[in-house]
Amino acid sequence: MKKVILILISSILLITMITGCNGEDINEISNQLVEDMESNKTEKVVENDEEKIMKDFNNAIKGDIEPFLLVKLIDDIIDKVKVDYAIEMVLKLEEIQGNYIERYTEELFMEEYQMELITLSDVFDSELADKEYASEDYLFFSVDKIKDIKNESLKQLVEKIIQGKYKLINMEGAYYPIIDYEGLKVYEAYLSEDIKEYIDLKSMESNMPxxxxxxxxxxxxxxxxxxxxxxxxxxxxxxxxxxxxxxxxxxxxxxxxxxxxxxxxxxxxxxxxxxxxxxxxxxxxxxxxxxxxxxxxxxxxxxxxxxxxxxxxxxxxxxxxxxxxxxxxxxxxx
CATH class of the missing domain: 1.20.58 (Methane Monooxygenase Hydroxylase; Chain G, domain 1)
Structure with missing residues (x-):
């Protein structure tokens, strides 16, 4: 609104000056007015584009969208919006990730899924049992092992969990999904300092609870x-x-x-x-x-x-x- 007012003021001043200008000056002033209007029009288009992007984004998350699909959507559009909108997208992703943890946990306990995951995971080093602190080596299911999953349904499940920016963590002999805040750092360039540092703090916990x-x-x-x-x-x-x-x-x-x-x-x-x-x-x-x-x-x-x-x-x-x-x-x- 301020920019529109400034342009109007500038226009009034220029029109006032026209009476004292020759034809060449008038043409120059006219060209400048057109340039100013075109610049303002471009800014409006960009703003309208962002509004449309966010409208489409909000429509997409009204339904039951899974985190891995939301990640793909955000990856495509986050560089096209301002910081406030980028923050809104990432925090909404975090919220939906949290909502899906229980659902994914239930799916991971179907059939013999846990047995296959445990079989493929790194063997627990019994020597660590006597140590005071845990090792990351056995806590998380390795992404490299996904290709070795024989059950196709389990493989697809694990793939979409990982693509949704989760980790599978071993707790009491079974794997559970947790939000991978380290993975969310790919969006830091688009976020405010407080949200970047928030993600950094939370990544310490997701890397090692x-x-x-x-x-x-x-x-x-x-x-x-x-x-x-x-x-x-x-x-x-x-x-x-x-x-x-x-x-x-x-x-x-x-x-x-x-x-x-x-x-x-x-x-x-x-x-x-x-x-x-x-x-x-x-x-x-x-x-x-x-x-x-x-x-x-x-x-x-x-x-x-x-x-x-x-x-x-x-x-x-x-x-x-x-x-x-x-x-x-x-x-x-x-």
């Missing part, structure tokens, strides 16, 4: 790094549409960081003494001055030390209060 089969899969130093990165996001993008989701993710990370998990205790089972690597990680975070996380971890560390480094109910009962304080402090930054 923090918890699997009751055990923490990464080191406590890596978990601390995720905490700091999520905190940085929350402070940097308080108005992001994904702020609440990242805040929940921060809360999950903090809970596991403070309590461990059933299969990854933060203390020695016999003595109840906090494990050295956990204590060392807490000390590192405490020294990260200027972060909300460091302040909360410092308070927790004081509680532990006052309890002679024993992790019992006296310590664990304080986690909920510290957790709530961390979340409240982050929310106050908005």
């Amino acid at each position: 923090v918890i699997l089969d009751g055990g923490i899969t990464i080191s406590f130093d890596e978990l601390a790094e995720r905490l700091i990165r999520t905190e940085n996001y929350l402070l940097k993008y308080p108005d992001s549409v994904k702020h609440e989701e990242i805040l929940r993710l921060y809360g999950v990370y903090l809970k596991f960081y403070f309590e461990g998990s059933p299969n990854t205790l933060i203390y020695d089972y016999e003595t109840k003494t906090i494990k050295e690597h956990v204590l060392a990680s807490y000390e590192k975070v405490k020294n990260m001055e200027g972060t909300i996380t460091s302040g909360i971890v410092s308070k927790y560390l004081d509680i532990i030390k006052e309890n002679d480094n024993l992790i019992d109910e006296n310590v664990l009962s304080k986690v909920t209060e510290l957790h709530s304080l961390a979340i409240a402090t982050l929310e106050e930054q908005n």
Whole structure:
């Protein structure tokens, strides 16, 4: 609208000037007016094209469109629209991917599908069972193995799941689909900074979920790094549409960081003494001055030390209060 008004103003000024111009000047002015109008017309056409693209996109997702088909559609049109529309497309894809997880899970448990997938997957290294952290080698079904699937129906199912930007992750001896945020990074060039960083944060989780089969899969130093990165996001993008989701993710990370998990205790089972690597990680975070996380971890560390480094109910009962304080402090930054 502003551009139209400016052109009208320019036109009025030029018409006013015409009375003082010779024929040659008039022709030049007239040509300039035509060029300005044509330029504005082109901009309108582009805008109208984007509106039509989004109208067609929204019509396409009204039906029961599968993620792999939606990916193909987005791949064809995302470079033809502005950032806001590109964000809308990618977030809608994420939503539909989430809606399809249960359906694809049910299909993967039909017939002997799981047995064939497990047979084709990399053999679990029994030596890893005694290690504290998981290995990526056996977590995900390799795309290279799709060609070896003999059951044609299963092969087609796995192909469209992968094409829909999922991964198949091994949990408790079976494969389940999860959104492959690493795969969504192909759209980053078309997105805003907050959505790009959101996808980056979520890709850490899809590349290696923090918890699997009751055990923490990464080191406590890596978990601390995720905490700091999520905190940085929350402070940097308080108005992001994904702020609440990242805040929940921060809360999950903090809970596991403070309590461990059933299969990854933060203390020695016999003595109840906090494990050295956990204590060392807490000390590192405490020294990260200027972060909300460091302040909360410092308070927790004081509680532990006052309890002679024993992790019992006296310590664990304080986690909920510290957790709530961390979340409240982050929310106050908005």
